[in-house]
Amino acid sequence: xxxxxxxxxxxxxxxxxxxxxxxxPKSGHDTVSWYQQALGQGxxxxxxxxxxxxxxxxxFPDRFSGHQFPNYSSELNVNALLLGDSALYLCASRxxxxxxxxxxxxxxxxx
Amino acid sequence: xxxxxxxxxxxxxxxAIVQINCTYQTSGFNGLFWYQQHxxxxxxxxxxxxxxxxxxxxxxxxxxxxxxGYSYLLLKELQMKxxxxxxxxxxxxxxxxxxxxxxxxLAVQP
Numbered sequence: 001x002x003x004x005x006x007x008x009x010x011x012x013x014x015x016x017x018x019x020x021x022x023x024x025p026k027s028g029h030d031t032v033s034w035y036q037q038a039l040g041q042g043x044x045x046x047x048x049x050x051x052x053x054x055x056x057x058x059x060f061p062d063r064f065s066g067h068q069f070p071n072y073s074s075e076l077n078v079n080a081l082l083l084g085d086s087a088l089y090l091c092a093s094r095x096x097x098x099x100x101x102x103x104x105x106x107x108x109x110x111x
Numbered sequence: 112x113x114x115x116x117x118x119x120x121x122x123x124x125x126x127a128i129v130q131i132n133c134t135y136q137t138s139g140f141n142g143l144f145w146y147q148q149h150x151x152x153x154x155x156x157x158x159x160x161x162x163x164x165x166x167x168x169x170x171x172x173x174x175x176x177x178x179x180g181y182s183y184l185l186l187k188e189l190q191m192k193x194x195x196x197x198x199x200x201x202x203x204x205x206x207x208x209x210x211x212x213x214x215x216x217l218a219v220q221p
Binding site (some may be wrong): 040041042043044045048092100101103105 | 115144152154155156213
């Protein structure tokens, strides 16, 4: 079991660009959540996908969008990047149980 | 709204016991989680409490009091590798999403 995987590991972009981050959930998991974690802070909930639909959303602007595919994998898209978008982006998956498993994260740097 | 408070930093000695507190205010409650996060790594699950009382798991225990909006994580027989950030997270509210505190950075000294 590979657990939750994310790609890429690191990414450097410039202001105004767009970025797509990818996540494959743990085997058997159908619910994927995305979090943004700034340095020295706890993860902030962005949104959650289940059955290919966005089910819940945190306090993030529309520049942040996502998608879930039939195989439960997910993408996070961020448009018009700002310097403040620099953070560790975490994907977490779960099934009907309570425990969420986190992926290793994607470190995004916006210059 | 929802609010989670935990100390920013703590220091403890190898072999000792440390208690990390977490208080929360949520419009609903569906469980409290503790995660461990080493620098540059993803959070890893430590414990889950949904009912009042103590849950023990090896060297780690977690306590919950729903009426007080309070939890603590107890780490016994501290080891150097326990130096990490410890995140308290609550699932609650109308959306049932997971809300994290800012984390407590624990430094274990020899």
